[in-house]
Amino acid sequence: xxxxxxxxxxxxxxxxxxxxxxxxxxxxxxxxxxxxxxxxxxxxxxxxxxxxxxxxxxxxxxxxxxxxxxxxxxxxxxxxxxxxxxxxxxxxxxxxxxxxxxxxxxxxxxxxxxxxxxxxxxxxxxxxxxxxxxxxxxxxxxxxxxxxxxxxxxxxxxxxxxxxxxxxxxxxxxxxxxxxxxxxxxxxxxxxxxxxxxxxxxxxxxxxxxxxxxxxxxxxxxxxxxxxxxxxxxxxxxxxxxxxxxxxxxxxxxxxxxxxxxxxxxxxxxxxxxxxxxxxxxxxxxxxxxxxxxxx
Numbered sequence: 001x002x003x004x005x006x007x008x009x010x011x012x013x014x015x016x017x018x019x020x021x022x023x024x025x026x027x028x029x030x031x032x033x034x035x036x037x038x039x040x041x042x043x044x045x046x047x048x049x050x051x052x053x054x055x056x057x058x059x060x061x062x063x064x065x066x067x068x069x070x071x072x073x074x075x076x077x078x079x080x081x082x083x084x085x086x087x088x089x090x091x092x093x094x095x096x097x098x099x100x101x102x103x104x105x106x107x108x109x110x111x112x113x114x115x116x117x118x119x120x121x122x123x124x125x126x127x128x129x130x131x132x133x134x135x136x137x138x139x140x141x142x143x144x145x146x147x148x149x150x151x152x153x154x155x156x157x158x159x160x161x162x163x164x165x166x167x168x169x170x171x172x173x174x175x176x177x178x179x180x181x182x183x184x185x186x187x188x189x190x191x192x193x194x195x196x197x198x199x200x201x202x203x204x205x206x207x208x209x210x211x212x213x214x215x216x217x218x219x220x221x222x223x224x225x226x227x228x229x230x231x232x233x234x235x236x237x238x239x240x241x242x243x244x245x246x247x248x249x250x251x252x253x254x255x256x257x258x259x260x261x262x263x264x265x266x267x268x269x270x271x272x273x274x275x276x277x278x279x280x281x282x283x284x285x286x287x288x289x290x291x292x293x294x295x296x
Contacts, residue, residue, distance in 0.1 A: 047148025
């Protein structure tokens with residue numbers, strides 16, 4: 001197995017003889033494997049998501065997951081009779097992450113080999129190695145923020161919001177108005193910086209525009225301007241209770257928080273780089289208009 005250097009954002013699980021011992025459609029009883037619940041909770045608290053790629057009957061498998069009390073941990077489960085390579089590709093599309101950010105756990109060598117052949121960037125893990133799963137470096141983020149701890153809940157809220165939006169009768173602008181969104185810009189605090197670095201790591205567009213100064217405790221962005229002559233600010237989207245009772249289906253929907261770090265030189269900076277104002281802006285901050293929805 002070739003080494004895997006990328007951080008894993010989602011673990012995709014098989015079910016039979018992986019999450020539980022036994023084959024659901026053949027055995028009279030299946031039992032949850034030891035430590036599976038602890039693994040799910042530990043990775044969930046690290047901001048690592050879970051999903052399922054299993055050849056099984058959907059209703060039967062979902063009922064068993066609910067019986068074990070772990071159904072809520074799995075996003076966009078693919079429980080069907082398709083190839084697992086196809087199921088994992090669909091999961092990556094639904095979550096909006098790259099295949100190189102996925103680990104696949106299965107007890108069958110054939111299934112792991114089929115996935116590895118179709119998607120060579122996926123990390124395939126034998127379910128016999130579950131005891132050491134949480135200790136793998138790919139599953140240990142550099143740091144864990146409050147947002148990363150809430151990542152699964154943010155995805156669930158996003159799924160509910162999208163469902164509510166599909167059911168809403170009226171223009172999209174009216175639906176957005178019911179959410180009571182608030183866009184706040186404030187001076188950057190030190191506790192914001194880990195989240196800012198996390199977003200730059202998770203966003204390829206920003207990775208191409210800057211490099212991270214990991215030894216600098218004051219931030220992930222290096223601009224060539226001394227920190228004494230820079231002003232950083234953050235922007236964040238949140239929600240407030242709607243002003244009227246006209247929210248979608250009478251519900252208040254909580255949006256995922258987004259954070260954007262801006263790094264600008266002060267006008268009085270003695271080391272202000274030469275060039276036009278637009279060139280200066282491009283060198284010292286993210287480009288204007290680059291406020292795109294970032295997956296949690």
